Amino acid sequence: MKIAIDGPAGAGKSTIAKLVAAALGIDYLDTGAMYRAVALQVLKGDKDPEDPVQVLETAKKAEISFMNNQICVQGENVGEAIRTPQVNRLVSKVAKIPELREWMVEKQREISRTNDVIMDGRDIGSVVLPDADHKFYLDASIDIRARRRYDEQPENKDGQSLEDIKEDIRRRDAEDRNRLVGPLTIAHDAIVIDTSHMGVDEVVAMILKRIKE
Ligand code: CDP
Ligand code: CDP
Numbered sequence: 001m002k003i004a005i006d007g008p009a010g011a012g013k014s015t016i017a018k019l020v021a022a023a024l025g026i027d028y029l030d031t032g033a034m035y036r037a038v039a040l041q042v043l044k045g046d047k048d049p050e051d052p053v054q055v056l057e058t059a060k061k062a063e064i065s066f067m068n069n070q071i072c073v074q075g076e077n078v079g080e081a082i083r084t085p086q087v088n089r090l091v092s093k094v095a096k097i098p099e100l101r102e103w104m105v106e107k108q109r110e111i112s113r114t115n116d117v118i119m120d121g122r123d124i125g126s127v128v129l130p131d132a133d134h135k136f137y138l139d140a141s142i143d144i145r146a147r148r149r150y151d152e153q154p155e156n157k158d159g160q161s162l163e164d165i166k167e168d169i170r171r172r173d174a175e176d177r178n179r180l181v182g183p184l185t186i187a188h189d190a191i192v193i194d195t196s197h198m199g200v201d202e203v204v205a206m207i208l209k210r211i212k213e
Helices: 013-024 031-044 052-062 085-095 098-114 124-128 142-152 162-178 200-212
Strands: 002-006 027-030 065-067 070-073 117-121 134-139 191-194
Touching: 002 013, 002 124, 013 027, 013 117, 013 200, 027 031, 027 098, 031 052, 031 070, 031 085, 031 098, 031 117, 052 098, 085 098, 085 162, 098 117, 098 124, 117 124, 124 134, 134 200, 142 162, 191 200
Parallel strands: 002 117, 002 134, 027 117, 134 191
Antiparallel strands: 065 070
16 A cells, blocks of 8 residues: 655644554655755765755765664664754755655655555655555645644754744745655645644544545
């Protein structure tokens, strides 16, 4: 079974996909984490994020893998480091490079060949798994998505303001929607769910019901 979940930042893709995967006993693949891991390595190596040669070379050297749903670079868990504001700012620039996308899509398809999987991202239903058994597109208003990200910040940490988060999401969504290769889009056969006024459990139940129907 292949399930695709796409949508903009903060729509709830990874939260929902993990729970659906657990309910169905299938694997979960966070494709956003893969692009984030490359952005992190580009930052660390002080590479040019707009140079396809440098970015692709960095991606190949990263030896991206997953252990217990945690993303690893060269065997080391980088789960926390890929979610910083610096990575947020860089990731869409790296993700618009066609050469990197081609390489990523191949890696993601390879995983789906041997495993039942639910993947979340931007181009899963449209490019990575066009023949997926089920496709969902999760959405929510920008205010609600920004508020969700804001609420995730630990209380005792100097986090970003709600406005900064909203601006960051708005810019990233625009870059993801407007790139030439693999843009954020609603696949023609995807079921769109507006999660703005739904709880997590409600969204999971709706998806499981659709799958079982
Ligand atoms: O969790 P959040 O929605 O903020 O982002 P993410 O899913 O971790 O994805 C981070 C970034 O990776 C996105 O803003 C896209 O630029 C890129 N991405 C992509 O281009 N294609 C995918 N299939 C997944 C992510
Ligand atoms: O992966 P994506 O960027 O789409 O979103 P996420 O990383 O799963 O973050 C969504 C946040 O909103 C999490 O803190 C969820 O607990 C919360 N949330 C949700 O995912 N779905 C709802 N219907 C309501 C809240």
